[in-house]
Amino acid sequence: MSEILFYLGAVMITIGGICDLFGALGLLKFPNFYIRLHAATVGTIGGAVVPLFGVGFLALGADFLPHKYAIAGASFVTGIIVLLAAPAGSHALAYAAHKTKIVKWEPKCDHLEVEE
């Protein structure tokens, strides 16, 4: 059982690392702010929440760690906080950017504009 948890955690950490790298590359390469938000989602949810849960599982499964329950608990709590905070934070930034029109872009159609 503990080995399964361990390998699950390890896989999640690896996936997280890859997601983080792709998110970072996307954030670097994409042309404007709104498109970069996609990459940011990959970078935060894939690159932070998944490895945080992975760390939790890995710690539960690992027998060589001291205080493994403390590590697992703290990383799960952090994971939940990031899970909540990251989308809300990007949403707040996108909302502000859209409201103040500081980002230069030419959309085909802007539904938010229509609603207001």
Add this chain to the structure above:
Amino acid sequence: MNVIGLTPIIPIVFAFALPLFSILIKGNRKIIQFYALIGTGLTLISSYKLFQLGYSSNVPLVYTFGKWIAPIGIVYEVDKLNALIALLTAGLMFLIAIYSYRYLEHDEGLEWYYTLYLGLEAGLLGVLLTGDAFNLFVMIEVTSIAAYALVMFYRDRGDSVFSGLKYALIGATGTTMYFLALGMFYGTFGTVNFADLSAKVHGLSFPVSGMPAGNIVITSGIALALATWAFLIKAAIVPNHFWLPEAHPAAPSPISAILSGLVVNVGVYALIRFLYTVYGGSLAPELAHVVSLLSVIAIALGAVSALFSALMMNVQKDVKRLIAYSTIMHMGYLFMAVGLGTELGLQAALFHLVNHSIAKALLFLAAGIFIHAIGSRNIEDLSGVGRRMPIATFSLAIATLSLVGIPPLNVFFSKLLLFNAFIDKNLILAWILVISSVIALIAYMRLFYVIWFGKPKEDIKTKEPLSMSLTCLLLALTCLAIGLMAPTIVDNFIAPAAAQTLDYNSYINAVLNLLSKLLH
């Protein structure tokens, strides 16, 4: 013994309780004033006890916080030097608290004022009593942050907020420099206690903290340079003086008196601790070279600032700015005297520090009475006020005469001591003292002439506020009394204190004896 530890704790506990208390009594001014008087009065009593303790024992007294002896914990180490200055501080703070009530009668926020005031007092006493270099850093911060806030007390005057901000920026930079210096001290010597540092510097062994590691000379040089820079900022010596003539006048007059009389002493006192207690006496030749270089720098900067600010005093239109420049001048004298490194120099510095504090506080308070009555700091606006307010004018006369060094007032005798000390070193220094005093005399006489003989612009009907002028009178009489009894005071109080400060061995041994007792 508990009185040593309690002395700075009393004002800070009173400060902690004041916001809550003022909400409970709904901001009644009289009760707040009474409360502040109790707080400062208790501190005065406790520092008087401290003074008695310090002068009744031949060795420095050590108080251990939480039973942890240095270098494990923090100790307060009371010798005659800091007991004397602590009594001076607490006494002046008490008198100025009496004065403040009438001065601030038109301003709101008395409870905030007194909270900051008590915090300032705690910081000043802590700086004096502490025997630990890091605790000195914390206490300097307590003092300075209360001072920044008090300079900005007139929050609707742009100049006071801006000069307070400048003071805060330069002060924060300076204290961070000192923090870096502390890091270097800890890195090399493995301790931050003064007694322990002193033992390490003199090559004596000290338990628990081991032996110094690395190159002592280079680190001592850099760390001392950084620390001295911080103290130069705190004492406003010339390259770092620019904040003082703006910050001190901008504060309310009682606060100007405290800033000029007491807060600038922090820099001088800390330099005395470092140069005489830690790096005093006979050192290894390379270290002695570093320290003597530092002393020369201190003397040179002191001399420059004395001459420069004496000249600047003559072109001021603002009364308080004039007095503030005079503070820089006297700080210059003190740094010159401290840099000498002789016993006579230390005696002179100590006596001058005490006299300058009293006279300068008196000068600001007396000028404050006029400013309070007229509502302006311009000298020309104050012309002719003097004849309406005899007690205040008398105090102003005593203060100015005292500060330029007219016998038989107190500063004359300390200047005499300074003169003797300088002549031993170099004739030029003595000339600088005389010349700058004469230049300052001209500035003071102009001020005095305008206030006493000038024609009043309009008929002034204000009377002297009694509590304010009586405080001034008391201080003026103190000036006179110290002047009349100067030889006795020097023999009984100043000389023993200087001798004890030079005796770094007893400072180390006081901690060491207790350490061997507690560490079985």
Add this chain to the structure above:
Amino acid sequence: MNLENSFFLLMKFVIPVYLLAFIIYAIRAFKGPTIVDIILAVDCMSFDIAAFMAILAIYFKSAFLISGAITLALWAYLLDIYIAKHLVGKEVGV
């Protein structure tokens, strides 16, 4: 191959990846061009660092190091909200 060895093998792969991502986020923060881009990069960076801290805590085998991650995530969120509020309406408090 026991768990500990495989774990350290994993770490050798993962730590550089996270650091590289951190540097790339920093480049984006450096390039800008608008304030929201910088803050978005700071946001991603701090969540990335929070995960990195959790991983390092296992790598150093010390449970005490992990508590920094929670605070970092919280304060990064606060930074977002404050910037957004400031941009939407000038005053933050109302």
Add this chain to the structure above:
Amino acid sequence: MIEIHLLMLLITVIIGLIFSYLAIIEKDSLKAIGFSAVHAIAYAIAFYILMAPDIVLAYVAVAVGIYSALLIFVVSKTERYEVV
């Protein structure tokens, strides 16, 4: 093995250097706040690698959070652009 610690430390410190420079020369105060936040995060990892979890907790709160919030308040109540 200690080299890995030192390399991570080096990266964070150099990023701190670069971003402190950027924060100081930047004309737009709001961007400068962003740069100083990056600087603070970099130093937070530096403290972490130096094995100081207590400082990380206090430093993150102060440097990433309180300073940024405070400076945003300052900018929102004063001017955003520095006039040269």
Add this chain to the structure above:
Amino acid sequence: MNEVITFIWTVIILSLIATVIISLYGIARRPNLTKKLIALTIFTDTANLLVVLLGYRLIYPVAPPVLPSFSKEALQTFVKTAVDPLPQAFVITAVVIGMAVNVLIAFAIIQIYRLYGTVDARKLGEKQSTLLKEGGI
């Protein structure tokens, strides 16, 4: 190998000193008061990091100064691996103190803007000196 370690260590310390110098430049020369405040925060932070570096040990493994378990055996390995706690305690104190000073400075900047309508130190200095020339403050 030791030389590589010392080299990296030296580079770290030198870059921190460079940061100190940059931030001192910012405090002294930047006209905008907000920018001065940012430079001051960077200065205090870097000083703190320099002091923490003093307590670090170039060994592996290295541990934080928290005792992991309540046994005498753990204490032995703990003392061998843990870093120096005293600089950390100093730095926490310094962080809080620096934060307190910066809060006060930030309030003062806002108040100055209310009174003068600018946060440019040069303009403020001019206003100050015209006030002085008129003599009556």
Add this chain to the structure above:
Amino acid sequence: MKRLVPLIILLITIFGLAYYITPKLPQQTELRPLGEFYLKNSYFGDYSAKSPEVVTSILWDYRGLDTLFETSVFFIAIIGSLTLFRLNKKQEEEAKQKAEEFRIGLTLIIKSVTRVIVVMILAVSASIALHGHLTPGGGFQGGSALAVAPLLIIAAYSKYALEEHGLDKTRALIFRSIGLLGIALVALVPLLSGGFLMQNQPIFPAKLGGQLVSGSLIYYNFFEFLAVGAGFTAVFLLLAIPEKVFKKFLRREANE
């Protein structure tokens, strides 16, 4: 990219200088004796603070005086800020009235997320503060984490939302005073039983009900937690008063 040129020069200088200095530096692998003393004695040993967290035991026990005055530096800074922005009673009531350009806050998504997070913050910060003697953390760290909650509410809703729920500046100040007086009280208690100021062992019991509380450390941490959290709340509530309101007060004062 023009702004990068000085930076590159600086970095090259650093590396060059490091190349010259390197051979002269010793490698720092040993502890200083004083640090070793703290590590050995903080839990076991004869000079013990009964806490496994060495940094906290230095902060509140071995060098407790520093921390006491560090707290008072923070206290004085807050009082200084209040002095700069001081309001009399009438103005304070007026500042609580909703301003003209009052908006309802940010979007619903942010508000609901904030509400969830605020609840989590209370638990997390309390655990950071109250386990300060066992794990990293302590009064200041926990208190500053606690302060995130009101700060988030100020931004996501508005400052009026806090005031309507009873957390105004005066209340925050009262909490702060209680916390500070608690710290002072814990520092002064040992004097009654013949000890020294700020003494921990053996005056305070190291264990309460089988739990390790490390003597006075937990009390200090708790009161500091309260004081710091309330202090930050007071500061930011003061900052959140709209500029227009304040300018109105200042103009009125100037006219009087």
